[in-house]
Amino acid sequence: MRWVIGLPALWLLVLLAAPLAIIAVIALAVPADGIPPYDLGFSLDNLWLVATDPLYRDALLRSLRVAGISTLICLLMGFPMALAISRAAPRWQNALLLAVMLPFWTGFLMRINAWIGILADDGLIARLLGTRLLYTDAAMYIGIVYTYLPFMVLPIYARLSRLDPALMEAAADLGAPPWRVFVRIILPLSLPGVAAGVALVFVPAIGEYVIPALLGGPQAQLIGKVLWDEFFANRDWPTASAVAVWLLLVLVVVPGSIVRVIRWLRRAHAVSGANRRAVLGSTASLCGFSAISIFLSVLRA
Amino acid sequence: MGMVAAAIRAVLLFLALGLPARAQDHVVNIYNWTDYIDPAVLTAFTRETGISVRYDVFDSLETLEAKLLAGHSGYDVVLPSNEPTMSRLIRAGALATIDRSKVPNWKNLDTALMKRVESSDPGNKHGAIYLWGSIGLGLNADRLRALLPDAPLDSWALLLDPVLARQVAPCGIVMMDSAIDVIPSVLHYLGRSPDSAAPADLDAVSKTLMAIRPYIREFASGGALEAMATGQVCLAFDYSGDVIQASNRAREAANGITIRYTAPKEGAEIGFDMLAIPSDAQHKDEALAFINYVLRPEVMARITDATHYANAVPATRALVRPELLNDPNVFPTDTEMERFFTIGPSAQPADRLRTRLWARFKAGG
Numbered sequence: 001m002r003w004v005i006g007l008p009a010l011w012l013l014v015l016l017a018a019p020l021a022i023i024a025v026i027a028l029a030v031p032a033d034g035i036p037p038y039d040l041g042f043s044l045d046n047l048w049l050v051a052t053d054p055l056y057r058d059a060l061l062r063s064l065r066v067a068g069i070s071t072l073i074c075l076l077m078g079f080p081m082a083l084a085i086s087r088a089a090p091r092w093q094n095a096l097l098l099a100v101m102l103p104f105w106t107g108f109l110m111r112i113n114a115w116i117g118i119l120a121d122d123g124l125i126a127r128l129l130g131t132r133l134l135y136t137d138a139a140m141y142i143g144i145v146y147t148y149l150p151f152m153v154l155p156i157y158a159r160l161s162r163l164d165p166a167l168m169e170a171a172a173d174l175g176a177p178p179w180r181v182f183v184r185i186i187l188p189l190s191l192p193g194v195a196a197g198v199a200l201v202f203v204p205a206i207g208e209y210v211i212p213a214l215l216g217g218p219q220a221q222l223i224g225k226v227l228w229d230e231f232f233a234n235r236d237w238p239t240a241s242a243v244a245v246w247l248l249l250v251l252v253v254v255p256g257s258i259v260r261v262i263r264w265l266r267r268a269h270a271v272s273g274a275n276r277r278a279v280l281g282s283t284a285s286l287c288g289f290s291a292i293s294i295f296l297s298v299l300r301a
Numbered sequence: 302m303g304m305v306a307a308a309i310r311a312v313l314l315f316l317a318l319g320l321p322a323r324a325q326d327h328v329v330n331i332y333n334w335t336d337y338i339d340p341a342v343l344t345a346f347t348r349e350t351g352i353s354v355r356y357d358v359f360d361s362l363e364t365l366e367a368k369l370l371a372g373h374s375g376y377d378v379v380l381p382s383n384e385p386t387m388s389r390l391i392r393a394g395a396l397a398t399i400d401r402s403k404v405p406n407w408k409n410l411d412t413a414l415m416k417r418v419e420s421s422d423p424g425n426k427h428g429a430i431y432l433w434g435s436i437g438l439g440l441n442a443d444r445l446r447a448l449l450p451d452a453p454l455d456s457w458a459l460l461l462d463p464v465l466a467r468q469v470a471p472c473g474i475v476m477m478d479s480a481i482d483v484i485p486s487v488l489h490y491l492g493r494s495p496d497s498a499a500p501a502d503l504d505a506v507s508k509t510l511m512a513i514r515p516y517i518r519e520f521a522s523g524g525a526l527e528a529m530a531t532g533q534v535c536l537a538f539d540y541s542g543d544v545i546q547a548s549n550r551a552r553e554a555a556n557g558i559t560i561r562y563t564a565p566k567e568g569a570e571i572g573f574d575m576l577a578i579p580s581d582a583q584h585k586d587e588a589l590a591f592i593n594y595v596l597r598p599e600v601m602a603r604i605t606d607a608t609h610y611a612n613a614v615p616a617t618r619a620l621v622r623p624e625l626l627n628d629p630n631v632f633p634t635d636t637e638m639e640r641f642f643t644i645g646p647s648a649q650p651a652d653r654l655r656t657r658l659w660a661r662f663k664a665g666g
Contacts, residue, residue: 031649033392035372055657121533134521218478218520218663226660232363233480233656235370235389236649 006263020248027241038237046242056226056243060250063223066212067205070144071152074201075194077145078152082193085153086160097157100150108147112214115143119215140216144205152197159193160186188265203251220260223247329587330355330374332365334574336546337432339607346594352587360479362386369395369579376579377588380431385481385575387428388421388429388646390577396427397580403589405428406596414613418573419647428575429592430613432542434602435571435633435641440527441535444472457490457565460536463512470516473534478520479577479658480569481652483510483538485644489568495644498651503658510662520663526550532558540628545609562630564637570614571641573613605631 027046031036050056085096118124119134119142124134129196133139163186171181209224223243230240318524327350331343335358343354357376359365366386368374370393381387390396401407407429414433415425423427434634438460445452445459449468452459459465466474477483484506485495491509493502518534521526525537530550537544541562548560576595578588594600604621609625611632618626625631631640 034393035370035393037370037393055660218665221660221664228512229656229660232361232367234649234652235363235366236653 014074023244025118026237027245029238029241031236031238034037034262036237037235038151043238045199046238047245049239050246051240054225056246059223059226060247061222062221063206066140066144067208068200070141070148070205071198071202073141073145074152075198078149078197079156079190079194082153082156082160085157086163093161100153103146103150109210111147112143112211115139115146115215129152134215135217138217140212144208144213145213147211148201148205151200153198155200156190156193159190159215163189191262191265195258206251207247326584327352327587328355329377329584329591330357330376332368332374332592333358333378333380335360336359337380337574337608337610339603342464342595342600342603344495345600346457346591350590350594352590354591354617360616361479366390373581373582377582378591379577379579380574381577383418383421383428383575384644385647385652387575387577390467390647391422391427395580397578397582397585399578399592399664400427400585400589403586404593404596406593409596409598409601409614409616411613411615414573415641418575422575422645423536428577431574431576431595432540432608432610432612433571433573434610435564435569435630436486436538436540437544438563439529439537439539439547439570440561441472441529441532441558442561443559444532444535445469448472453565455566457567461487461490461509461513461539463516466513466516470518473518473528473536474513474516475525475528475537476517476536477517477525477539477541478663480655482572483648483657484538484655485642486538486570487536489570489642490565495570495642497648498647498654499652503654507658507662510658512666514641514662514665528562530554530558531573532549532556542608545628545630549609556644562580564630564633564641566640568640568642571643 025040026038028040028042028044030041030043031037036103081100085093085100087124088096116134116280118137119126121132121134123134133142163238168181168183171185172178176184189267206229207224208222209228212222213225222232227240230243327573329352331354333356335659337358343356347353362382362385366383366389368376368443369379369390381390387396410429414430418428418430419425424586438457440454440459442454445454448457448471449465452465452469453532455503459469460474484503485606487509488497488502489495491502491505493505497503519528519541521528521537523538525534526543528534529537529539529544529547531554541564544560548562551560558644576592578585578592595604598614598616599620601614602617605612605617605621606623609631619633629637
């Protein structure tokens with residue numbers, strides 16, 4: 001049965017290592033007129049340019065901020081939702097979960113286009129509020145939070161629904177008020193779910209291109225758009241690949257540090273090692289998933 | 302046994318479908334701008350030649366170029382603009398030379414116009430002019446005059462002079478989201494070479510654009526047609542044909558909005574869209590047959606009628622709708638032709654500087 005273990009390794013090699021190697025090779029190439037539009041070589045100019053030019057740094061910082069704020073909003077909205085669903089009567093839980101997942105039954109672009117209609121100058125919300133919303137940062141955040149909220153709710157719910165009610169009862173019996181039960185029991189035990197949710201929202205939100213382009217204003221120069229410009233407007237595949245390489249480094253470092261924090265917190269609360277391994281495993285696979293999605297977003301068009 | 306036979310047949314059918322389309326398949330894959338043909342032309346072509354058409358559209362030259370530069374795009378006829386796209390594709394070796402013996406209607410092309418595109422394609426080896434137009438201003442003259450009675454409706458100053466732009470801003474200014482189409486016109490307006498990538502020149506462009514940035518309501522990719530036709534904006538930096546189509550839509554809607562196009566007196570850029578064949582096209586004969594068909598006067602006249610862009614087949618003049626023929630914005634007079642300028646090839650460092658400038662302009666800081 002050795003080959004069963006070999007399959008995921010092969011999968012990683014074909015879908016993760018090989019594309020990354022291709023991107024790294026192109027990042028070291030020199031742009032040229034031709035098919036494809038670069039000459040292979042070993043030039044660190046592109047990586048250096050992306051590291052030093054304020055355009056990329058600013059776009060990356062703005063993307064990190066947008067992704068961070070979106071993740072925070074998703075967490076603040078998603079945690080209570082997950083808690084409520086996990087506390088609901090069992091026969092309601094499936095219906096509520098279905099409601100969370102229902103938007104996936106409709107195409108992504110169609111849902112974003114519906115938001116354009118809702119947020120437009122003559123749309124519902126703009127009329128109610130009397131302000132211009134479409135093509136602003138607010139519209140962009142609405143779109144991102146709307147799209148990614150289920151990715152926050154589901155892992156937190158999965159964690160909370162498996163909590164042993166006896167723990168909460170014991171805490172209450174020992175005199176802990178509800179807020180204390182929440183802070184000392186529920187919150188620490190839900191952290192692996194929170195970490196998975198945060199990574200699932202934060203990582204794809206950094207590279208998000210479509211939602212800012214369709215709902216955000218022209219001032220929203222995010223790293224996804226910069227990458228698009230390098231690839232399409234400048235036909236500069238090496239620099240586009242260099243942006244992707246840096247983005248990947250950031251995306252691996254950020255989930256990596258999340259794992260560190262979780263590990264530290266868990267040590268503080270001394271919970272079993274099996275769960276810790278589960279967190280590490282899920283975050284590692286998230287890194288892989290995000291790497292693939294970046295590669296796809298580079299080469300898709 | 303019947304089931305096994307059926308399964309084998311299904312597998313064979315699957316394999317046949319999976320094979321790459323071969324040259325003898327009678328099909329041509331066309332990649333064109335959106336709203337840039339009379340669809341009836343495609344069905345008539347298939348009816349006459351038996352070649353079926355797979356028609357796909359792009360909304361930016363960048364998309365077209367990226368697909369062709371990646372190789373094996375699968376298209377047989379593509380329509381790049383002469384500059385900057387076609388000249389770069391030629392340099393990259395992405396376009397095939399056209400076998401004119403298979404395009405007898407090549408003789409219908411206007412030699413003077415074909416000479417103009419030789420700067421992009423020496424010897425006209427890689428393409429024929431499909432349609433051409435200019436880049437200028439779309440105006441809602443009634444509303445502009447209401448805001449500014451003596452508005453210079455024939456000048457770039459209306460948009461590029463910040464004092465005037467501020468005054469017309471309340472009724473809505475839209476700018477096409479395209480560095481390669483806007484920056485040459487601004488350079489020309491400033492009295493500099495439209496091809497310049499000199500830092501001092503681009504700096505001047507940047508200052509001019511930044512000064513009007515607060516008054517721009519929207520950046521439209523793929524043209525500002527809809528926003529103009531519905532009266533959401535009253536001044537647009539756009540392609541001539543887009544503005545004329547917007548004007549027609551407003552007239553059809555009878556919404557009381559009158560849109561007109563101006564190629565400003567200081568000079569406007571003209572661009573040619575070319576019929577070309579990718580060097581790795583699988584159906585070159587069918588592609589040549591299509592190009593030959595389109596260059597027929599009666600076919601090209603229908604395309605001009607539908608798109609409101611001028612063509613390069615002089616024999617169509619007797620066939621296109623008179624109101625288009627007499628519209629100097631579609632078919633400029635000879636004196637107006639002198640005001641127009643064309644742009645030359647651009648190199649990559651220049652593109653990067655322009656893209657940067659554009660990103661800063663859009664971001665507004």
